[in-house]
Amino acid sequence: MKTFRKVIFWMHLISGATAGVVIFIMCVTGALLSFERQIIEFSERDSRTVVTGSGSAAITPQAVLEKVREARPDAKPSGISKTNEPNSAWAVNLGREGQVYVDPGSGAILGEGNKSIRNVMSEFRNWHRYVALSGDNRPVGKAITGAANLLFLFLAISGIYIWFPRNFQWSAVKQVIWFRRGLQGKARNFNWHNTIGFWCSTFLIVFTLTAVVMSYQWASNLLYTITGNEVPQQQGEGRNAPAAEKPYEYPVDINTAWTAAEQTPGWQSISLRLPIEKDAAVFTIDEGIYWNIFGRSTLTSDMNGGVTKWEPYGDQNSGRQLRSWFRFTHTGESFGIIGQIIGFIACVGGAFLVWTGFSLALRRFKNWRTSKVAA
Structure with missing residues (x-):
C-alpha cells in the first residue's frame, strides 16, 4: 500500500x-x-429593453429583418430571437459580426450591444x-x-x-x-x-x-x-465533397411561420435559425417547463405556418438531454x-x-x- x-x-x-x-x-x-452571461446582459440592458409602449404597434419579425438589412446591408443574419416580454427588444444575431437589437414597437435600431465587453x-x-x-x-x-x-x-x-x-x-x-x-x-x-x-x-x-x-x-x-x-451523425459526414457556398438569401416572409411557433403554450423565448433552407423554418423554443433550465424544444414549420415537426425537449433521447446537462454543468449554469x-x-x-x-x-x-x- x-x-x-x-x-x-x-x-x-x-x-x-x-x-x-x-x-x-x-x-x-x-x-x-x-x-x-450576467455581465453581458447588464452591460447591454439599455439596448435589450425598451420603455413599454414606445411604439404604437408591434413590429413583425420580417420587418425586424428588413430594418437590420437597411442598417447593415452587408450583414448576414444567423438568427433572430425574442423573449415573451413586452419590453424586450428583438435580437438579430450577425454571427461573428455581433448582434443588433431592434425596438419591438417602432422598429428603431437600439444598438449592437457592448462590443468591448463581448x-x-x-x-x-x-x-x-x-x-x-x-x-x-x-x-x-x-x-x-x-x-x-x-x-x-x-x-x-x-x-x-x-x-x-x-x-x-x-x-x-x-x-x-x-x-x-x-x-x-x-x-x-x-x-x-x-x-x-x-x-x-x-x-x-x-x-x-x-x-x-x-x-x-x-x-x-x-x-x-x-x-x-444512436450516436448522431456529425455535420459533413457522408459527403464526398463540400458543397459550394451559396449566396446569402434573406427570407421573403417569416411572419406566418413565426406565428405558428408562438402557438407553443407558455413559450418564454423563440429563436429562428437563418438562413432558411428548403423552405423549412427551424425554431428553438424555451417552454420554461423543464428542470434543465437550458432545455429547448425544436419546431420545424413551412413558410405557410404548417408545422412539419415538433420535438419537445422532454421527448429527446436521454443521450441528447445528458449532453445538454454536461454542456451547462461545465459552466455551472x-x-x-x-x-x-x-x-x-x-x-x-x-x-x-x-x-x-x-x-x-x-x-x-x-x-x-x-x-x-x-x-
Whole structure:
C-alpha cells in the first residue's frame, strides 16, 4: 500500500508539473467567464429593453429583418430571437459580426450591444479553449487544453487519495481541512494545497469530467452509447465533397411561420435559425417547463405556418438531454447563480492548487539537488 501511494504521488506531481501552466490558464479564464452571461446582459440592458409602449404597434419579425438589412446591408443574419416580454427588444444575431437589437414597437435600431465587453469575454474564451492560438493553430490549442484537462481530472481524483491521512484520526484530519494561521513557506503551501483540494476536488472532478465530453468527440459519443441511443451523425459526414457556398438569401416572409411557433403554450423565448433552407423554418423554443433550465424544444414549420415537426425537449433521447446537462454543468449554469458561484470558487481554488503545487514541487526539487550535491 505504501508503494502504491508513492506511485500515485509521483504521478500526481509529474502530471501537475506537465500541465500546470495550462491548467492555471484554464482556471483563471474559467473564473473570469463564470458570470459572462450576467455581465453581458447588464452591460447591454439599455439596448435589450425598451420603455413599454414606445411604439404604437408591434413590429413583425420580417420587418425586424428588413430594418437590420437597411442598417447593415452587408450583414448576414444567423438568427433572430425574442423573449415573451413586452419590453424586450428583438435580437438579430450577425454571427461573428455581433448582434443588433431592434425596438419591438417602432422598429428603431437600439444598438449592437457592448462590443468591448463581448470582445474581452471572447478573448478570455479563446485562452480558455485554445490557449490563445487562432486560425490553423486552433486544433493544436484545443488538443493542448484537452490533454491538460484530462491530466487535471487525474490530479483531482488522485489528490483525494493522497489527501487521506495515513492515520485517519481527527488530530491529523483537522490539519488539512481548514486554513491555519501563522504558517509560512512550505507549511503554509502544504496547508493551503490540502485544504483547497479538500473543498474543491469534488467540484473540479465534475467540471473537468464535463469538459472531457466537450473536448473529445469520442467522449460525447459515449454519452449516447451508455444511454442506449444512436450516436448522431456529425455535420459533413457522408459527403464526398463540400458543397459550394451559396449566396446569402434573406427570407421573403417569416411572419406566418413565426406565428405558428408562438402557438407553443407558455413559450418564454423563440429563436429562428437563418438562413432558411428548403423552405423549412427551424425554431428553438424555451417552454420554461423543464428542470434543465437550458432545455429547448425544436419546431420545424413551412413558410405557410404548417408545422412539419415538433420535438419537445422532454421527448429527446436521454443521450441528447445528458449532453445538454454536461454542456451547462461545465459552466455551472445548470444550477443557476449558485452553480456559477461554485464554479467561480472552484476555478479560483484550482489556480491556487497550481500555485501551491508548483511551490511544493520546486522546494522538493531544490532539496533533492542540495542533498545530491552534499553527497
